Amino acid sequence: MLKIYDKLDDVPEALREHYKLVGGRYVPELSDDHPVLSNNRQLVTEKQTAERERDEAKGALAAAKVIPHGHVAVPKADHDLAVAVKAAGITKPEDFNTLKTERDNYKTTAEAAEAAAHAHSVGAVMGWDKEKTARLATKVYDFSTLEVRDGKDGKKEVVAKVKQGDNSFVERPFADVVKSTPELSDLLPALSSEQRGGVRVPGSTPGGGAPPADVFKRTREAAKADQGKQADDMNPVFKRQAAA
Numbered sequence: 001m002l003k004i005y006d007k008l009d010d011v012p013e014a015l016r017e018h019y020k021l022v023g024g025r026y027v028p029e030l031s032d033d034h035p036v037l038s039n040n041r042q043l044v045t046e047k048q049t050a051e052r053e054r055d056e057a058k059g060a061l062a063a064a065k066v067i068p069h070g071h072v073a074v075p076k077a078d079h080d081l082a083v084a085v086k087a088a089g090i091t092k093p094e095d096f097n098t099l100k101t102e103r104d105n106y107k108t109t110a111e112a113a114e115a116a117a118h119a120h121s122v123g124a125v126m127g128w129d130k131e132k133t134a135r136l137a138t139k140v141y142d143f144s145t146l147e148v149r150d151g152k153d154g155k156k157e158v159v160a161k162v163k164q165g166d167n168s169f170v171e172r173p174f175a176d177v178v179k180s181t182p183e184l185s186d187l188l189p190a191l192s193s194e195q196r197g198g199v200r201v202p203g204s205t206p207g208g209g210a211p212p213a214d215v216f217k218r219t220r221e222a223a224k225a226d227q228g229k230q231a232d233d234m235n236p237v238f239k240r241q242a243a244a
Helices: 013-018 035-066 076-087 093-126 130-135 174-179 215-232 236-243
Strands: 019-022 025-028 146-150 156-163 169-173
Touching: 013 019, 093 130, 093 146, 093 156, 093 174, 156 174, 169 174
Parallel strands: none
Antiparallel strands: 019 025, 146 156, 156 169
């Protein structure tokens, strides 16, 4: 086992080339991967970690002696927030929880009212019953993708932003979207505003609108045709009596 010497003369001459002066003494010169050096480096690292943790503990203890009992140290931003909240009249956690619940409820109600108003405006432009539009159509189509605009002819129009395969969007007239969306087109009879007392006006179209102008004319013609058929079915005797 290699020893440590105080003087170079004490080192055996054959080993002197393997010794070096460190701290006033002659010690064996070891390679960097020697187990002794590896262990020494590990011990140095552990010592540094222990000293750092010791200093942190001393700092925490010193801070604890400064902060009164029942208080905690917080960042200045958190302190300023607490001061502002207390100034607003919130002095207890349960008061804050109540305020937050009320605020969330109000937000939900406001968003629902805004969505309904938007659906009403869409329904009005499309010629649909506004209440039914908000109640029915919004369940089968995302109305947040719709926008009511002023058209080129000065009339309002509804434009839909339709998602494409590459996650981009393209604008299309909502009327075209309705025709190509079975869930919406099937709803048209129920959305129509052309109803009286809950009964659809005869001859009205599924998308709403006035009935054809000749509906009553067609009814009269059908009645005359039926009368003519009944006359053709009469016994010849009754025909002569009817003619007389």
